[in-house]
Every structure is written in C-alpha cells, then in structure tokens.
Amino acid sequence: MANDLAWPIAILIAWLAGEYGFRWLRLPRISAYAIVGFILASTQLGVLPETQSSPMLLLANLAFGLILFEAGYRINLRWLRINPWIGVTSLAEATLTFVAVYATATAFGLASSTSLLLAALSMASSPAAIVRVINEQRSTGQVTERLLHLSAMNCVLAVFAFKVIVGLIVFKTSGNIWQAVYSSLVVLSVSIILGALLGVVMPALLRAIGRTSHDSTLAFAISVVFLVVLTHHLKLSPVLATLTFGLVARHRRIVLNASQRGFGALGDLLSVVLFVFIAATLSWQQVVAGLGIGCAILAARQITKIAGLGFFAHISGIAWHKGLLIGIALAPISAFVILMLEQTRYLGVDLVDQLAPLAAAALILEIIGPILTQRALIWSREGPESGEG
Amino acid sequence: MPLNAFKTSQSLSLGVELELQLVSPSDFDLTTASSDLLELLRRKPFPGTVTPEMTESMIEIATDVQTSYEPLLQQLLDIRDVLISAGDRLNVGICGGGTHPFQLWSERRIVSKPRFKGLSALYGYLAKQFTIFGQHVHVGCTSGDEALFLLHALNRYVPHFIALSASSPFVQGNDTLFNSARLNSVFAFPLSGRAPFLLRWEDFEQQYFTKMEHTGVVSSMKDFYWDIRPKPEYGTIELRVCDTPLTVERAAALACYLQALCRYLLERNEPAPIEDDYLVYNYNRFQACRFGLDGSIVHPKSYEQIPLREDILTTVRHLQPYADALGSASALEHIYQLAHEGSDASYLRQEFAERGSTEGMVDAALQRFRYGESMQRSG
Numbered sequence: 001m002a003n004d005l006a007w008p009i010a011i012l013i014a015w016l017a018g019e020y021g022f023r024w025l026r027l028p029r030i031s032a033y034a035i036v037g038f039i040l041a042s043t044q045l046g047v048l049p050e051t052q053s054s055p056m057l058l059l060a061n062l063a064f065g066l067i068l069f070e071a072g073y074r075i076n077l078r079w080l081r082i083n084p085w086i087g088v089t090s091l092a093e094a095t096l097t098f099v100a101v102y103a104t105a106t107a108f109g110l111a112s113s114t115s116l117l118l119a120a121l122s123m124a125s126s127p128a129a130i131v132r133v134i135n136e137q138r139s140t141g142q143v144t145e146r147l148l149h150l151s152a153m154n155c156v157l158a159v160f161a162f163k164v165i166v167g168l169i170v171f172k173t174s175g176n177i178w179q180a181v182y183s184s185l186v187v188l189s190v191s192i193i194l195g196a197l198l199g200v201v202m203p204a205l206l207r208a209i210g211r212t213s214h215d216s217t218l219a220f221a222i223s224v225v226f227l228v229v230l231t232h233h234l235k236l237s238p239v240l241a242t243l244t245f246g247l248v249a250r251h252r253r254i255v256l257n258a259s260q261r262g263f264g265a266l267g268d269l270l271s272v273v274l275f276v277f278i279a280a281t282l283s284w285q286q287v288v289a290g291l292g293i294g295c296a297i298l299a300a301r302q303i304t305k306i307a308g309l310g311f312f313a314h315i316s317g318i319a320w321h322k323g324l325l326i327g328i329a330l331a332p333i334s335a336f337v338i339l340m341l342e343q344t345r346y347l348g349v350d351l352v353d354q355l356a357p358l359a360a361a362a363l364i365l366e367i368i369g370p371i372l373t374q375r376a377l378i379w380s381r382e383g384p385e386s387g388e389g
Numbered sequence: 390m391p392l393n394a395f396k397t398s399q400s401l402s403l404g405v406e407l408e409l410q411l412v413s414p415s416d417f418d419l420t421t422a423s424s425d426l427l428e429l430l431r432r433k434p435f436p437g438t439v440t441p442e443m444t445e446s447m448i449e450i451a452t453d454v455q456t457s458y459e460p461l462l463q464q465l466l467d468i469r470d471v472l473i474s475a476g477d478r479l480n481v482g483i484c485g486g487g488t489h490p491f492q493l494w495s496e497r498r499i500v501s502k503p504r505f506k507g508l509s510a511l512y513g514y515l516a517k518q519f520t521i522f523g524q525h526v527h528v529g530c531t532s533g534d535e536a537l538f539l540l541h542a543l544n545r546y547v548p549h550f551i552a553l554s555a556s557s558p559f560v561q562g563n564d565t566l567f568n569s570a571r572l573n574s575v576f577a578f579p580l581s582g583r584a585p586f587l588l589r590w591e592d593f594e595q596q597y598f599t600k601m602e603h604t605g606v607v608s609s610m611k612d613f614y615w616d617i618r619p620k621p622e623y624g625t626i627e628l629r630v631c632d633t634p635l636t637v638e639r640a641a642a643l644a645c646y647l648q649a650l651c652r653y654l655l656e657r658n659e660p661a662p663i664e665d666d667y668l669v670y671n672y673n674r675f676q677a678c679r680f681g682l683d684g685s686i687v688h689p690k691s692y693e694q695i696p697l698r699e700d701i702l703t704t705v706r707h708l709q710p711y712a713d714a715l716g717s718a719s720a721l722e723h724i725y726q727l728a729h730e731g732s733d734a735s736y737l738r739q740e741f742a743e744r745g746s747t748e749g750m751v752d753a754a755l756q757r758f759r760y761g762e763s764m765q766r767s768g
Contacts, residue, residue: 074415079480140413141421141445145480250415261416317429317478382421 006048007056010040011269014276022136028370030132030275034334035367037279048280057342058232060277063270064128064339065228065242066263069220071127072246074148085316086146090153093308093327094123097154098161100300105357108293113169114354120165121337121358122301124158125151126369127243129332132271133373135262141382142318147329147373150309152243155336159239162340163187166351187236194231195241198223199248220249221263232343239336278338279366286359294360305330322380329376332369334362392598392610395536395590398529398624399454401652401715403461405644406451407633408442408522409472410489410754412482417751419446419492419520422481429475436467443505444520446492448472454529458645458717465637466761473759484754485640486737487557487571487632488521490747515578521571522633524554526644527625528651533590535655536619536626540584541662542654544670545689547616547630548677549701553724554631554643555681556733562747568681568734571632572674580607581614582671586664593619616674630674635733635757638723645720649712650704660690681732701728 014036018029040047080087101122105115130151134144163184202223206216224242231238262268287294306327313323337358344351377383413420423441426448430439438451450468455461476483509516530536555568567573575581587593601607610618616630628647634640666689676684677697684697705725712721740753 076414076480079414079477082477083480139421140418142425142479144421145413317475318425319428322425381424 003049007273010036010048010276010280011272013040014272018272026374028129028133028136028374030129030271031367031370033272033275034279034363037276038282038363038366040276041280041282043283043285056273056277058229059270060274061232061238061339061343062225062228063267063274064335065224065238066221066267066270067128067131067274068239068242069224069246069249070262070267071131071148071152072243072248073250075152075247075250076149077247077251080149083316085312086149087153089309089312089316090150090157092312093150093305093330094154094157096304096308097123097301100304101297104296104300105293108296108357110293110357113165116165116169117162117351117355118297118358120158120161121340121355122158122297122333122361123161124155124333124336125305125330126332126334126336127151127155128271128274128335129366129370130329130373131262133332133370133377137374137377137383139377139380139382141380143322143325143329143377143380144382146318146326147376150326150330154330155239156243158336159237159340160184160188163237166344188240190234191231191237191240192244194236195227195244196248198227199245199252203249203252217263221266238343239340274335275366278335279363281338281342282359282363286356287363288360290357290360293357294364297357298361298364301333302328302331325376325380329373331372332365334366334369337362391602392594393621395530395533395619395621396624397531399456400529400531400535400655401456401648402529402625403455403644403648404452404527404529404623404625405455405461405465405640406449406525406527407465407485407637407640408447408449408524409633409758410484410486410522411446411448411476412484412489412751412755414480414482414755417482417748417755419444419489420481421445422479423448425479426472426475426481429479430471433471436471437464439468439472443508443516446489447520447522457715458641458720461644462638462641465641469637469758482751482755484751484758485556485633485635485637486522486733486751486754487555487569488560488574490559490737490741490750491562492520493561512578515574518574518577521557521574523571523629524631524633524640524643526628526631526647527620527623528628528647529623529625531624533593533619533621534588536624537584537588537590537593538662539651539654540617540619540626541586541588541666542659543617543626543628543650544583544662544666545673546650546704547628547670548673548684548686548697549704550628550643550647551630551674551677552681552684552697553646553701553727553732554634554639555678556632556635556737558734558738559741559747559750564738564741567679568732569632569678572630572678575614575629578614580612582616583667584613584615584618586662586667588662632733635736635754636761637758638762639727639733642720642723642727645712645715645717646705646708646724649708649715649717649721652711652715653708665689681734682728698728 014033017032017036021027021032022029039045042048098119102115102119105118106112130147164181167183202219206219227241227245228238231241306324309323309327310320313320341351411420411422423445427441437453440449442449452461452464472483530539551569557569557571558564558567560570585597587597617626617628620627631643669687669689673686676686682698685694686697686700687694705721708721712718737750741750744750
C-alpha cells in the first residue's frame with residue numbers, strides 16, 4: 001500500500017518543488033524534479049521503491065519519446081544541407097568530446113573498454129532537458145535552433161558509437177569490428193525505418209480523414225506511445241525511432257499546433273516522472289565514489305563542447321559569443337545516458353556498476369545542466385522578455 | 390529641436406522601405422532573429438540598407454534613391470536574394486505580409502535600443518501589437534510647398550494604396566474580415582491619421598510643428614504616425630499606408646504607381662485639394678481596409694459613390710501616358726492585373742482555405758516572397 005503511494009507522492013512533491021524553485025530562484029523546473037528524485041530514492045530517504053520497476057522505465061521512455069518526437073519535429077534537414085557547417089560543427093564537437101573524455105578516463109586508470117563507453121555516452125547532449133528548458137524559456141533564435149539541431153545530431157552519433165562499442169567490447173562476440181558495426185547498423189536502421197514508416201503512415205491517415213488542418217497532437221501522442229513500446233520490446237532504439245518519427249512527420253508538412261507544444265499537460269506530467277525517475281536511479285555511494293573522475297570527465301566534455309562550437313561559430317554564420325553560449329547550453333546529458341544504460345540492463349548487460357563514474361556526472365548534470373542551458377538562453381537574449389529583465 | 394529645413398530632392402525620385410517578417414521554418418511563428426541576421430549580413434556589402442526594427446522578429450530594408458522602375462525592381466530583387474540566402478544559412482524564413490497571422494503579441498521581445506524601449510514603456514501593449522509590417526514609399530519633392538501640395542492632393546488616392554497592397558487579413562489566429570487589419574493597429578496611436586491641412590511649408594513649420602513641439606507632445610517628425618508625412622531631411626513625402634506586399638515585384642509596382650500618380654497630380658490636372666476633401670477621408674480609408682478592392686469610396690468633390698476597383702482601373706488609364714514617360718509601363722500593367730485578380734489578402738485567404746491552417750498560410754507567404762510572382766502554385 002505504501003509502495004502504491006510512493007510515486008504519486010514523489011511526483012506531487014517534485015511538482016511543488018519545481019514551481020516554487022522556478023518562481024523564487026528561477027531554477028529550471030526539471031532541476032528541482034531531479035533534486036527531489038535523488039533525495040527520495042531508495043538508496044537515500046527510501047521513499048521510492050528499491051527496484052526500478054519495468055512500468056516506470058517504460059513510462060520514462062514514453063516521456064523521453066514524446067520529447068524526442070518534438071525535437072525531431074523541429075529539425076530542418078534543408079537547413080543542414082544549405083549550411084553544411086552545422087553538420088561539421090556537430091561531427092567535430094562530438095569527436096573532440098569522445099577523444100577528450102576517453103583520454104581523461106584512461107588517465108584516471110579506468111579500463112579502456114569502460115573509457116570507450118564513457119566517451120561514447122559523453123558525446124550526447126540530452127534533448128529531453130534541452131527541449132524542456134527551451135519551452136520553459138519560450139526562446140527562439142540561433143542559439144535555440146542550433147542547440148536543438150546539435151543535440152539531436154550528437155545523440156544519433158552517441159547511440160551509434162555506444163552500440164558499436166557495446167557490440168565490440170562487452171559482448172566480445174568476435175574481435176571483428178565490422179561485425180559489431182554491422183549488427184549495430186541493423187539495430188539502428190530498423191529503428192530508423194520504423195520511425196520513418198510511422199512518420200509517413202500517420203500523416204497519410206490524418207489526411208484521409210481530413211484532420212490535417214486541425215490539431216494533430218493527440219494522434220501523434222498515441223503514435224509515440226505505440227512506437228516506444230514497440231521498439232522497447234523489439235530491443236531496438238526508441239531514441240532513434242521517435243526522433244526519426246518527428247523528423248519525417250515534419251517534412252510531411254503536418255502542422256502541430258504551437259499551443260500544444262511539448263504535448264501540453266500530458267508532456268508536463270510525464271516530464272516530472274522522467275526527471276524524478278532518472279535521478280532516483282542514482283545512489284549516494286555511487287556518486288561519492290565517482291565524484292573526482294566524474295567531475296574531470298564533465299570538465300573535459302564541457303570544454304571540448306564549448307571549444308568545438310566556438311571554433312566553428314563564425315564560419316557557420318553566427319557571432320563567436322553565440323557559439324560559446326551554445327557550447328555551454330549543450331551541457332545536459334542525464335536522461336539520455338540513464339535511459340541508454342537502463343535499456344542495456346534490460347537487454348541483459350549491467351553496465352551501471354562498471355560505469356560508476358557516470359553516476360556522479362549524471363547527478364551533477366541533471367541539476368546543473370538545465371541551469372547552464374537556461375543561463376545560456378537568457379544570456380543570448382532569446383526569450384520573450386529577455387528572461388529576467 | 391526645430392524642424393530641419395526642407396532639403397531639395399530630385400522631383401519624383403523614389404525610395405522604398407519594406408518591413409519584413411522573420412519566421413521560424415519549424416512552426417512558422419515569428420522568431421528572434423534580427424540581430425543574428427544583421428550580424429551575418431554585415432560581413433558582405435548589402436545592395437541597399439538593412440536596419441533592425443521595433444521587435445527582434447522584424448527587419449527593415451531600404452533601397453537607394455531610384456528614378457525609374459527597372460533599376461528599382463532590380464535592386465529590390467537583389468536585396469531579396471541576399472536576404473533569402475542569409476536566412477537560409479540561419480534557418481530563418483523571410484516574408485512579406487502586413488501582419489503575422491497567428492503570432493501572439495505578448496511573445497514579442499522589444500529590441501534593446503533606447504528609442505524602442507522608450508516607445509514600449511509609453512505605449513504598453515500597443516508597442517508590441519505594433520509588430521506589423523508596412524511598405525513606405527518616399528517621393529522626392531523640389532520644395533516643402535510642393536511636398537505639402539502632393540501630400541494633400543494624394544488624399545483621395547490613399548484608399549487605392551491600402552486596397553492594392555492589403556496583405557493582412559488575419560490577426561492573432563483569426564480572420565478579421567479586414568483586408569488590411571494592420572492599419573487598425575496604426576490608428577490606435579494618438580498621433581496617427583492625416584497631416585493638418587496646411588499648404589505652405591512655412592506655415593507647417595511655424596504654425597503647426599513649433600506649436601506642437603511647444604506642447605511637449607512631440608519632439609520630431611518621427612512622433613507622427615500619419616498616413617503620409619513629409620520628411621524634410623530627405624526632401625520627400627512618405628506614403629505609409631501600404632502593407633508590405635508578399636513579393637518585391639509588387640512593392641516596386643506600387644511605388645511606381647505612386648510615382649506616376651504624383652507626376653499626374655503635379656501637372657495640376659485636378660482641382661486643388663481643400664480642407665473639406667477630408668470629410669470623407671476616414672470613411673474611404675475604412676472601406677479600403679475592410680473590403681479592399683471590393684470597397685466603395687465617396688468622391689471628395691462630387692460625393693459620388695464609386696467602387697474602389699473601378700476607380701483604380703480608371704486611374705490606371707489616366708496614368709498610362711505618365712507611366713510611359715517614366716518608363717514604368719510594366720508597373721502599371723502589374724497594378725492593372727492586380728486590380729483584376731485580387732490582392733495579396735485574397736491570395737492569403739485562398740491559401741488558408743486550401744491548406745487549412747494559418748501555419749500553411751505563412752508557408753505560402755514564405756514561398757511567394759522567395760520565388761516571386763512567377764511562382765506556380767504546387768498542388
């Protein structure tokens with residue numbers, strides 16, 4: 001009975017903390033959710049149940065899926081074609097991050113397989129936190145646009161690198177890198193195809209019943225739920241599938257009503273669940289154990305992101321300082337990383353203990369990351385009333 | 390600060406200013422882009438001038454002083470192409486149209502310049518609601534007296550320009566039933582409307598402007614939001630009633646229609662303007678805003694009701710020799726077609742009906758600005 005109440009109570013407390021934190025301290029709501037989630041976790045106060053139940057993981061994945069759909073929907077492929085420097089920036093910053101984090105981790109004496117996995121995951125910037133903060137700030141402009149595109153791209157790169165490395169090193173199926181690349185490619189391409197398929201079929205169905213002109217938010221929410229559950233069960237990548245779904249739906253010229261941005265109240269509720277859940281997976285012992293190396297990795301990652309973005313800012317068409325701000329804003333990582341790891345656990349490999357340094361990094365960034373993104377958006381003056389006036 | 394002396398300009402020289410919308414290609418809402426766009430444009434020479442406007446979702450472009458249609462059109466096309474390619478690099482869509490059909494004024498951010506911040510503090514929501522987009526046409530005058538004569542002689546033709554340029558049927562997501570809803574936002578300002586009926590520059594300067602300045606209500610000509618206002622430092626009058634058309638071709642045609650009309654009026658072909666002409670002015674202006682080309686106006690001298698479209702077509706016929714002399718026959722042809730086929734406002738309504746959303750309507754406006762009049766509508 002007490003267990004049944006644990007989650008609703010946690011969500012209520014997190015929501016209150018989010019609202020008060022936002023009003024009084026201008027703290028991004030999701031940072032407050034994370035703090036509450038971490039404190040209430042089984043390993044800390046013990047309010048939340050110990051084992052992360054599968055339904056909660058699925059719910060968190062749904063929340064992430066909805067946000068990724070929205071991120072995909074806001075990607076403009078035509079822009080990436082016309083301004084190839086955006087793509088170059090993304091490749092460069094992700095590669096730099098990979099190299100820097102790998103070097104840092106091995107310097108701390110971690111095994112090279114662990115270092116490779118850490119490096120792959122560190123490439124990503126979590127679109128969940130980024131999209132939520134952008135919507136909260138109601139920001140529009142170059143920093144906002146590029147942030148969305150870059151986080152989507154470096155996530156795809158990170159998923160790819162991670163799958164390859166898992167296939168290659170952890171499973172040790174064979175020493176053959178091509179086989180690992182091949183099997184990851186199959187997982188990735190099937191995920192992408194599923195997302196794309198739904199992205200074509202859904203708009204067609206909507207057109208057939210003449211509902212394109214109306215708000216299609218509900219139809220897409222249902223489709224995202226379906227897609228997440230399907231890819232989860234087929235052990236594919238929900239990240240890529242939902243991202244592709246959003247991307248294809250956008251390019252099929254389906255209009256999502258701006259007032260329903262972020263899937264309205266449904267999106268808000270699920271994001272509370274998501275960010276509480278993510279923080280609740282972390283334990284105090286893990287965080288303390290990996291604090292030093294976690295911080296070193298964070299520093300390496302943040303510096304390379306800022307450097308990469310700053311270096312290509314001018315040539316890609318924006319002022320230097322805006323490039324640096326995007327580098328800062330790319331900080332969030334947690335939702336992406338934790339869900340990747342939880343999914344791997346679900347696939348039968350427990351990387352969580354092996355990647356203990358990540359716990360510290362994930363916790364720090366789950367709280368600090370959204371604040372950095374929020375500050376970068378305020379400093380770039382892309383909010384409606386310049387944020388704090 | 391006293392009014393500048395009226396600078397002498399070449400008679401009938403032209404300058405066109407367009408306020409343009411900066412739109413996100415993802416959700417078609419206005420986007421914060423002017424500072425980034427200007428930063429990028431500053432890197433290369435620009436074929437004209439480009440300046441920030443009241444909110445971050447708007448820029449203003451201006452041509453050099455031009456004397457005839459072809460070079461004016463060419464410069465506008467060059468400006469458009471440079472803007473479009475800069476916008477493409479930043480994922481920013483650029484389009485015309487007098488209003489953005491669904492933007493919410495509360496979402497707009499005022500550009501951080503002291504003048505704009507001051508206006509925002511004074512006018513409150515009016516300043517943000519002023520996220521509207523107009524075309525301004527300057528016509529060169531040889532003297533202040535000539536400027537005031539033209540300004541008042543044009544009074545009866547102001548509805549032509551409103552109806553021909555109308556491109557703002559929707560506001561805040563809804564069909565206003567107006568063709569130019571933009572002008573309703575202008576009328577809300579206390580110093581909008583028409584200039585006082587004075588025909589000598591000396592009188593205007595001493596009897597009107599100095600007195601107004603003394604009241605403390607105004608400090609420069611910029612504080613007046615009149616439909617036509619003299620601009621002594623340029624030596625021009627500035628027609629301000631036009632919505633920004635969806636294409637630069639139309640902007641050039643409207644400017645040259647005005648040029649031909651001014652040439653015709655300067656030959657004193659019509660009875661001189663009198664104060665009483667303004668009795669029907671506001672009514673006629675309303676008809677043009679509300680019904681566009683389908684409106685009907687009252688002739689200020691004969692009090693006869695005339696369908697606006699018919700009045701425009703008659704004027705086009707009268708202006709033919711003047712346009713020929715100015716080398717702007719194709720501009721007049723454009724106006725003739727426009728009067729027959731309907732304005733940008735009708736085009737936008739039609740796109741709304743076909744695409745089923747205001748977002749689709751903005752998409753249509755983006756395509757139209759990019760590809761111009763020759764664009765074939767895709768199925």
